[in-house]
Amino acid sequence: MKIISTLILILAISPVYAEIYKCEENGIISYQQFPCKEGGTEFIPPKDISPEQQKAAIEKLDREIAIQAEQKQQQQEADDKERLIRAQEEKADAAAQNARANTAQVLQNARQTEQIRNQNQRPYFPIAPVNPPDNFPIAPTDPIIPEPLPANN
Incomplete structure (x- = not known):
């Protein structure tokens, strides 16, 4: 199978040589594989370019x-x-x-x-310390103990 596909590939790649004709009809140039009906010439493509040109x-x-x-x-x-x-x-x-x-x-x-x-912001009114007058009574420092109530018999 590989040999057949290789041969088909080689044949498909090989160049096809066919005759090409250059025809001119009504000022229009065309190329075809069959000879022209009226006039026309065989077209020969140019050969490969030289190594210097390559x-x-x-x-x-x-x-x-x-x-x-x-x-x-x-x-x-x-x-x-x-x-x-x-x-x-x-x-x-x-x-x-x-x-x-x-x-x-x-x-x-x-x-x-x-x-x-x-x-x-509150208005600030400084309060001066107040010293009591000399004759101001000062509360006793001893606690006041209430007297007992009389008993009712």
């Missing part, structure tokens, strides 16, 4: 690939820089927003503190 084509292709790779690298670097700048701008915006929020909180705290001070 080398030149390879060098040209390599240069173009290198240029594209360099452009891609430059574009990637530019995109990275742009992403970094955007991230820094977003960070700065967030910091500014936090600063505004902190400022608003500080102002709110200051207003509340002022309100509490105003509510708790």
Whole structure:
């Protein structure tokens, strides 16, 4: 089975040589495998290019690939820089927003503190110590013991 599939693959890959005709009808050029109805010529495709032409084509292709790779690298670097700048701008915006929020909180705290001070502020009237006059009776320091009540018989 492997031999048959290999042979079919080789036959399918092998180049097909067929005659090609170049026909021109009403100013339209077409290529076909059958001879033209009116006029036309057999078209013979050009042969392979020379080894020098192949080398030149390879060098040209390599240069173009290198240029594209360099452009891609430059574009990637530019995109990275742009992403970094955007991230820094977003960070700065967030910091500014936090600063505004902190400022608003500080102002709110200051207003509340002022309100509490105003509510708790009582007029202060210092009271001078009063010394009793010399003839002022002073209460005895001994406890007063009540006398017993008379008993009723």
